[in-house]
Amino acid sequence: xxxxxxxxxxxxxxxxxxxxxxxxxxxxxxxxxxxxxxxxxxxxxxxxxxxxxxxxxxxxxxxxxxxxxxxxxxxxxxxxxxxxxxxxxxxxxxxxxxxxxxxxxxxxxxxxxxxxxxxxxxxxxxxxxxxxxxxxxxxxxxxxxxxxxxxxxxxxxxxxxxxxxxxxxxxxxxxxxxxxxxxxxxxxxxxxxxxxxxxxxxxxxxxxxxxxxxxxxxxxxxxxxxxxxxxxxxxxxxxxxxxxxxxxxxxxxxxxxxxxxxxxxxxxxxxxxxxxxxxxxxxxxxxxxxxxxxxxxxxxxxxxxxxxxxxxxxxxxxxxxxxxxxxxxxxxxxxxxxxxxxxxxxxxxxxxxxxxxxxxxxxxxxxxxxxxxxxxxxxxxxxxxxxxxxxxxxxxxxxxxxxxxxxxxxxxxxxxxxxxxxxxxxxxxxxxxxxxxxxxxxxxxxxxxx
Amino acid sequence: xxxxxxxxxxxxxxxxxxxxxxxxxxxxxxxxxxxxxxxxxxxxxxxxxxxxxxxxxxxxxxxxxxxxxxxxxxxxxxxxxxxxxxxxxxxxxxxxxxxxxxxxxxxxxxxxxxxxxxxxxxxxxxxxxxxxxxxxxxxxxxxxxxxxxxxxxxxxxxxxxxxxxxxxxxxxxxxxxxxxxxxxxxxxxxxxxxxxxxxxxxxxxxxxxxxxxxxxxxxxxxxxxxxxxxxxxxxxxxxxxxxxxxxxxxxxxxxxxxxxxxxxxxxxxxxxxxxxxxxxxxxxxxxxxxxxxxxxxxxxxxxxxxxxxxxxxxxxxxxxxxxxxxxxxxxxxxxxxxxxxxxxxxxxxxxxxxxxxxxxxxxxxxxxxxxxxxxxxxxxxxxxxxxxxxxxxxxxxxxxxxxxxxxxxxxxxxxxxxxxxxxxxxxxxxxxxxxxxxxxxxxxxxxxxxxxxxxxxxxxxxxxxxxxxxxxxxxxxxxxxxxxxxxxxxxxxxxxxxxxxxxxxxxxxxxxxxxxxxxxxxxxxxxxxxxx
Numbered sequence: 001x002x003x004x005x006x007x008x009x010x011x012x013x014x015x016x017x018x019x020x021x022x023x024x025x026x027x028x029x030x031x032x033x034x035x036x037x038x039x040x041x042x043x044x045x046x047x048x049x050x051x052x053x054x055x056x057x058x059x060x061x062x063x064x065x066x067x068x069x070x071x072x073x074x075x076x077x078x079x080x081x082x083x084x085x086x087x088x089x090x091x092x093x094x095x096x097x098x099x100x101x102x103x104x105x106x107x108x109x110x111x112x113x114x115x116x117x118x119x120x121x122x123x124x125x126x127x128x129x130x131x132x133x134x135x136x137x138x139x140x141x142x143x144x145x146x147x148x149x150x151x152x153x154x155x156x157x158x159x160x161x162x163x164x165x166x167x168x169x170x171x172x173x174x175x176x177x178x179x180x181x182x183x184x185x186x187x188x189x190x191x192x193x194x195x196x197x198x199x200x201x202x203x204x205x206x207x208x209x210x211x212x213x214x215x216x217x218x219x220x221x222x223x224x225x226x227x228x229x230x231x232x233x234x235x236x237x238x239x240x241x242x243x244x245x246x247x248x249x250x251x252x253x254x255x256x257x258x259x260x261x262x263x264x265x266x267x268x269x270x271x272x273x274x275x276x277x278x279x280x281x282x283x284x285x286x287x288x289x290x291x292x293x294x295x296x297x298x299x300x301x302x303x304x305x306x307x308x309x310x311x312x313x314x315x316x317x318x319x320x321x322x323x324x325x326x327x328x329x330x331x332x333x334x335x336x337x338x339x340x341x342x343x344x345x346x347x348x349x350x351x352x353x354x355x356x357x358x359x360x361x362x363x364x365x366x367x368x369x370x371x372x373x374x375x376x377x378x379x380x381x382x383x384x385x386x387x388x389x390x391x392x393x394x395x396x397x398x399x400x401x402x403x404x405x406x407x408x409x410x411x412x413x414x415x416x417x418x419x420x421x422x423x424x425x426x427x428x429x430x431x432x433x434x435x436x437x438x439x440x441x442x443x444x445x446x447x448x449x450x
Numbered sequence: 451x452x453x454x455x456x457x458x459x460x461x462x463x464x465x466x467x468x469x470x471x472x473x474x475x476x477x478x479x480x481x482x483x484x485x486x487x488x489x490x491x492x493x494x495x496x497x498x499x500x501x502x503x504x505x506x507x508x509x510x511x512x513x514x515x516x517x518x519x520x521x522x523x524x525x526x527x528x529x530x531x532x533x534x535x536x537x538x539x540x541x542x543x544x545x546x547x548x549x550x551x552x553x554x555x556x557x558x559x560x561x562x563x564x565x566x567x568x569x570x571x572x573x574x575x576x577x578x579x580x581x582x583x584x585x586x587x588x589x590x591x592x593x594x595x596x597x598x599x600x601x602x603x604x605x606x607x608x609x610x611x612x613x614x615x616x617x618x619x620x621x622x623x624x625x626x627x628x629x630x631x632x633x634x635x636x637x638x639x640x641x642x643x644x645x646x647x648x649x650x651x652x653x654x655x656x657x658x659x660x661x662x663x664x665x666x667x668x669x670x671x672x673x674x675x676x677x678x679x680x681x682x683x684x685x686x687x688x689x690x691x692x693x694x695x696x697x698x699x700x701x702x703x704x705x706x707x708x709x710x711x712x713x714x715x716x717x718x719x720x721x722x723x724x725x726x727x728x729x730x731x732x733x734x735x736x737x738x739x740x741x742x743x744x745x746x747x748x749x750x751x752x753x754x755x756x757x758x759x760x761x762x763x764x765x766x767x768x769x770x771x772x773x774x775x776x777x778x779x780x781x782x783x784x785x786x787x788x789x790x791x792x793x794x795x796x797x798x799x800x801x802x803x804x805x806x807x808x809x810x811x812x813x814x815x816x817x818x819x820x821x822x823x824x825x826x827x828x829x830x831x832x833x834x835x836x837x838x839x840x841x842x843x844x845x846x847x848x849x850x851x852x853x854x855x856x857x858x859x860x861x862x863x864x865x866x867x868x869x870x871x872x873x874x875x876x877x878x879x880x881x882x883x884x885x886x887x888x889x890x891x892x893x894x895x896x897x898x899x900x901x902x903x904x905x906x907x908x909x910x911x912x913x914x915x916x917x918x919x920x921x922x923x924x925x926x927x928x929x930x931x932x933x934x935x936x937x938x939x940x941x942x943x944x945x946x947x948x949x950x951x952x953x954x955x956x957x958x959x960x961x962x963x964x965x966x967x968x969x970x971x972x973x974x975x976x977x978x979x980x981x982x
Contacts, residue, residue, distance in 0.1 A: 092715070092824040093853075115721065143662070150671050151640050158915075166915035167908070172820045174854040174892035176626045176675050177900075177907055178934065179916040183639070183671025192667075204721035230583070231604075233695035235761050262763035316663040320581030364662040365582075396577075397586070398644060398687060399659035422666045423656040427649070427923065431667060434918035447666055 005032040005075050008052050012044040015082065023077050025057045026070035027410065035079040039157055039165050039196040042078070046194065047163025049076050050440055056161065057442045058190040060101060060129030064136050066308070066407045068189060069418060072444035078194055080131050086110055087197065088171075094202040095154070095171050100131025100195045111202060119146035119203045121302050131195045137187030140302045141238035141255060144363040146203065150186035155199030158185055158192070161440045165196070173201045184431070190442040191450055192435045206257035210267040213253045213298060214274045214291040219326035221278060222250035226322055226362040228277035229254050234266045239363030241322070242300045245355060246330040252362070253298050267293045305359045306370030311380055311408040315387065317401035319365035321394040325387075329356050329369060332386035353379055365401070377415040380408070388420045399423050419447045476542040478563040481520030484537055488523050488565070491533045496571070498522040507548065507566050511613075512556040514815075515898050519546070519560035524568050528646060528654055528684035531567060535682065535929075536652030538565055544928045547682045549590060549618030554816060555897030557624060557677045557933055567682060569620055575599045576685070583690045584643060584660060589620025589683045593627075596688060605690035608635040611893070612801050620683045625895040626675030630726040630800070632893075633851040634759075635691065639674040644687030647673065650680075650924040660687040672919055677895050678930040680923040694759035697725070698769040699793045702781040703750035707731055707846070710752040711827045713779035714850045717756065718823065720775060722768050724851060726757040728800050733845035734807070734858065735799070741806035744799030747783045754781075754850065755800055803847040804858065811843070811860035813869070815876045819883035820892040823853040832882050833857055842875050854892035855883070881906070896934045904936055914939055 009016040009032055019030035034049075036042035049056055055073035059065065060080050080101035087097040091114045098107055104122050107130060111117055121140025122128055128138075134156075139148040146152065155169030158181060168181035185192055216222040222241055229239050229252065238255035252274070256266050274291040306312040317325060333354045354375050360367035369387075371380060384403055391401040405418040422428070425447065432439070432450045444450070482499065489497045498504055499521055508516040520543075525531045538545045544564035551558055560566045572588035575595060579585060580603045585596055593614035596607035610629035611617055617627070623645065628637045635641075644660035658670035673680050704710045710729050717724065730738065730753050735746050746753050756772055758765050776784060787793040799806075807814050821829045830846065833855075837844040845858040857879050861872040880890050880903055890896070890903045904913055913935055921941035923929070931938065 090822060090824065092719070093822040094718070095822070137663075137668070139663075147636075147640060148663070150668055151636070160915070164911060164915055166912045168912065168916060170887070170889050170907075172822055172853060172888050172892070174628065174632070174820045174849070174852045175889040176893060176895055177889050177891050178896070178904065178913070179676055179919050180639075180672055181916060181919075183668045184919065186671070187666075187668055204723070207721075227581070230692070233692060233761060235692075235694075235764075258761075258764045259767055262761065262767055265763040266761050314663065316659070316661040316665075318579075318582035318584070318661060320579075361662075366661075366663045395660065399656050401659060401661040402663075402665050404665045419665045423659050423664065424669055425666060427655065427657070427669055428667045430922040431669070431672075431919065434922045450666075 003052055005049070005052070005054055008048055008054070009034050009045055009076065012041065012048050014041045014045050019077060025059070025065050025074045025077065028070055028074040030057070030074045030077045032075065033077045033079055035082045037082040039159055042159040042194055042196055043163040043165045045078065046159050046161055050161050050163065050438060053438070053440070055440050055443055057445075058131065058135065058194045060132035060135075061103065061127040063126060063128050064132055064138070067136060068445045068447075069413065070444075071442050080129060080194075083131070083196060089114070090171070091116060093171075094204075095173070095199060096202055097155070097171060097197060097199040098130050099197050100129060100134075102130050104128050104130055104133055112205060115205050116202045117205050118200050119152060120149060123302050123304060130198055134186050134195055134198055135189050141240050141361060143361055143366065144239055145235075145237040148186070150183050152200045153182040153186060153198055154201050156182035156185060156195065157197040158194060159196055160193040161436045161438060169199065171199050189446055191432060191446045193441055208258060208260040208263040210256045210263050210293050210295065211253055211297050211301075212256065212267055212270045212274065212291055212293045213251055214278070215289075216250045216252055216278070219250065219323045222252055222326065222362075223323035225252045225274055225277050226319070228273050229270070230319070230363055232270065232273050234270050234273075236270070236363065238361065240301065240360065241358065241362040241367075242298070243326065243358045245357065246333055250326070251298065253301065255297070300359060304370070305357045305368040307373065309409055310373040311371040311375060311412050312406040313369040313371070313384065313387070314404045314406050315360075315367040315369060315391065315401065316404075317365045317367070317391050318394050319363060321365065321391070321401075322362050324390060324394065325367065326358060328387055328390040329358055332383045354383055356383075373409065375412070377412045380412050381416045384416055422447060476563070478520045480541050481543045481564055484541055484543060484565065485521055487537050488521065488534060491537065492523055492525050492530050496524040496526070498524075507551070507560060507568065510548065510551040510553040510556060510558040512554055512559070512897070512899055515556045515559050517560050517562050519564060519566035520562060522560075522566040522568055524571050526571050528648065531682050531684050532648040532652050532654050534565065534567055535648050535650065538928060539650065539652055539926060542926075542928065544931050546930050547620070547624070547678045549621030549624075550592065550616050552613045552617045553621060553625065553895065553897065554818070555625075555891070555895040555899040557895050557897035557930070558621075559898050561931070569618065573618075578603065578690075580605070580690075585688050585690055587619055587686050587688065589623070589686060590618050593617050593619055593622055600690050601693075604693050606693050607688055608641055608691045609638045612804070619686050619688065623674050623683050623686060624676070624678045625893065628893045630728060630849065631757075633727065633849065634723055634725040639671055641689045641691075642670065642674055642686060643689055645670060645673060645683050646685035647681040648684050650926060650929045654684060658687070676919075677897060677934050679920060679933055681929060694761075694765075696762040696765040697757065697759040697793065698765055699755065699757045699787040699796050700769075700773060700776070701746065701785045701796045702754045702756065702776040703747035703783040704752045704754065704779070704781060706751040707830050708827060709780045710754045710850065711830070713754055713776045713781070714823070714826075716775040716779055717772050718851065720771060722758070722772055724756055724772065725759040726755065727849070727851035728755040729753070729846070729848055729850040730800060730803060731846040733810070733843060734803050734847045737806040737810045737845060738799035738802050740809040742798045742802045744795060744802075746799055750782065753799075755796055800847065804856070807845055807858045807860060811862070813861050813863040815859040815861075815872050817855065817857045817859065817876050817879055818891045818894040819855050819857070819880050819888060821853045821855065821883050821886045821888035823851065825886040825888070826850065826853055829855070829882055829886055833879055836875060836878055840871065840875050842872055844875070849892070852892070853888065877903075898933060901934055901936045904934070913937070
């Protein structure tokens with residue numbers, strides 16, 4: 001292209017500067033970084049960029065830019081930092097309208113002052129913005145009770161690559177007028193357009209919380225404990241597991257929220273139920289080996305299973321498959337055939353290379369597996385394939401689930417299929433073609449050529 | 451328009467035929483001509499071409515809009531539905547899906563030049579998968595049948611529209627139905643984790659995979675609530691919810707709606723999220739009393755039904771607090787249900803409300819507007835004022851917790867111009883909802899009924915952008931055309947590239963859904979064209 005992107009975009013009057021190495025998206029440095037101050041300004045920017053065939057990648061705080069494939073092209077980074085207003089907080093209606101560049105933390109602080117929250121978990125210290133939260137669709141332990149960003153999103157304003165500014169939904173929770181573009185954009189990772197503003201339904205902050213934890217001796221015991229938790233009528237807000245390495249005990253942790261007296265009662269009942277699920281445990285509260293309750297979460301709660309430069313997998317599977325998944329992680333990590341599978345409790349040879357950490361929402365069947373940073377790409381590839389085969393077998397008549405490589409070092413990313421087969425990928429491609437016919441929005445980032 | 455015409459127009463060329471008076475697209479005769487092929491697909495007994503039998507399907511729950519389809523087909527399997535769509539696509543014949551026909555926005559209103567695909571034979575619950583807390587069903591399964599199937603295991607299906615005894619889950623998917631308990635439990639879109647869809651290209655595709663976090667775009671979220679315009683659902687995977695430990699229900703009577711509204715504000719302001727809060731005004735109470743003798747406190751200006759459910763410890767505490775707040779707001783009487791039977795009696799009045807107004811008025815229009823909860827008092831006053839000024843009675847029933855109103859505009863259809871004036875008042879009510887930042891539809895859908903209002907709520911650009919989604923799924927424009935959007939979007943040229951297993955983007959030009967003057971695909975029984 002002949003024109004200088006910085007010049008072309010500056011002509012719109014927006015805040016534009018030259019791209020630097022630090023602005024690189026998965027290794028691709030943009031020629032320009034543009035920071036629109038409004039949806040209208042974003043419209044002018046995207047329109048100008050499109051007219052010159054410039055590929056664009058939206059960026060909030062840039063904390064998840066290493067997710068997915070590198071963009072095939074990245075000429076412009078669209079920085080949402082100036083879209084930084086909490087437009088309207090209607091506390092009486094439990095609704096908030098907020099621009100995409102607002103950090104989630106800042107929004108939560110503001111909402112907290114009114115005793116309210118956006119019921120989504122972000123990891124400690126995560127600087128993610130609202131736009132990033134929606135674009136990645138990420139959710140933490142409380143997805144069990146509140147869902148993912150798409151479940152709390154009631155309105156959205158987006159800017160398409162051709163400069164179109166469009167809204168769907170509104171600011172009321174009950175609303176079925178028209179198609180829900182918010183759902184479409186949630187999790188789309190910038191490939192359909194720029195999210196400029198989002199409206200969410202809110203929840204009251206619970207006055208009290210309790211974390212009930214139980215250490216389980218192996219996958220079968222953990223699965224039984226989770227079944228017990230989910231079978232109670234104690235309305236857990238989260239049911240998480242953590243296993244730091246194959247063969248290690250699995251910790252099951254349950255979050256209960258509500259009024260102080262009620263939470264205390266439910267916490268006691270939950271401990272009793274968990275104790276009752278483990279054969280051989282006396283069942284008296286506080287008995288050794290029994291469940292414990294605390295007012296704060298375990299250290300690993302909502303913490304990433306893999307460090308920034310490492311390989312993080314997300315498994316989505318039927319919740320009843322937990323034991324099979326944990327066993328399959330052991331098996332795949334050890335590289336052993338089923339016949340030669342090592343006994344529980346002994347570290348498997350070969351697993352040191354992958355060192356899988358398993359965490360996540362056992363209650364919903366969304367688990368995270370973190371692999372060692374230095375894991376050889378071939379081993380990772382085999383591991384992922386084995387897990388995909390296992391998950392496919394869980395489905396019966398249904399697709400079964402998925403194993404997605406969320407982020408990985410370049411060597412792994414370039415040699416492993418990041419998503420496996422995706423149902424309806426053809427329809428997704430058709431949607432992409434409609435919203436971004438020129439394939440200028442984060443091209444190639446998502447999957448299957450999108 | 452007549453069915454069973456003797457003229458056999460050429461299929462799939464888009465050449466206007468004499469029988470359709472200049473309308474592009476293949477026309478009703480082409481639809482009727484599909485009968486032999488469709489009989490091969492579903493069996494002779496499951497293709498209806500007799501005009502008298504077809505009239506059974508001429509409307510859904512919105513009885514003011516009627517249109518007899520050229521053919522009706524009753525498939526029994528997903529493959530049959532896909533084959534029906536393929537046949538229609540090749541012949542350029544539009545098709546409309548119908549579940550139980552209880553919809554209130556005319557979403558299942560047939561096309562006189564099209565095929566009606568009725569899913570009422572496909573009502574099976576295929577699997578109740580308790581370990582994975584999900585169930586797999588066919589689209590015609592009734593909403594309540596799912597909860598009934600899950601009950602022995604201690605689970606239920608949470609979205610509970612008032613018509614749940616009859617309405618189909620497929621219809622719920624189309625409308626993203628809520629129900630009285632959606633305040634706490636959410637909507638269909640929060641409880642469906644997988645759909646098998648017969649797409650407009652005639653393929654069977656899974657959208658979502660039955661687990662909580664499928665990769666790629668959330669087509670599931672976009673499809674649910676798309677009112678049957680993006681394909682026909684053939685299998686549904688729903689999330690099952692654990693039955694709450696305790697349910698407590700109370701009825702509170704107030705001298706006026708203001709008192710009831712004040713109680714709702716106090717309850718929500720206290721951080722309590724009830725499972726349901728419903729309100730009815732004096733006129734609605736009067737009607738319900740006549741219909742089901744629910745014995746609501748006589749002379750009440752408003753009644754509030756508050757229901758809390760969940761763990762016993764929480765419910766006990768919160769219920770007592772909610773009751774105290776109801777009293778504080780000036781309740782003249784509070785009744786607490788002590789057992790399921792009493793609970794059912796309290797709900798009977800509310801659940802009968804729509805049908806019940808038939809006892810106090812020959813005809814009515816029910817609206818489905820939404821306003822922010824904090825604007826409820828103001829809007830209800832505005833409605834009362836409009837009602838007084840126009841002399842048209844309006845009974846109010848609504849989901850007080852989320853501001854979803856159901857004003858029932860009562861009129862006598864025997865009276866000259868009464869219907870038009872009632873429509874006008876209905877429109878003004880929706881305008882008031884929009885002016886307060888609300889929505890034209892909270893749960894009934896846009897369908898045929900409210901598409902004319904869409905430009906009041908969204909800009910032309912918004913509507914055009916939404917329809918890009920439609921172009922992605924249905925570039926041919928044959929899948930329930932003419933619903934939701936007042937002006938169809940031309941889908942333009944999209945290359946016919948096969949993008950993945952089983953999915954092809956169609957090369958065909960879009961059908962023109964607009965009719966020539968005097969001719970209309972939705973001809974009403976009176977022959978007058980309905981504008982949409």
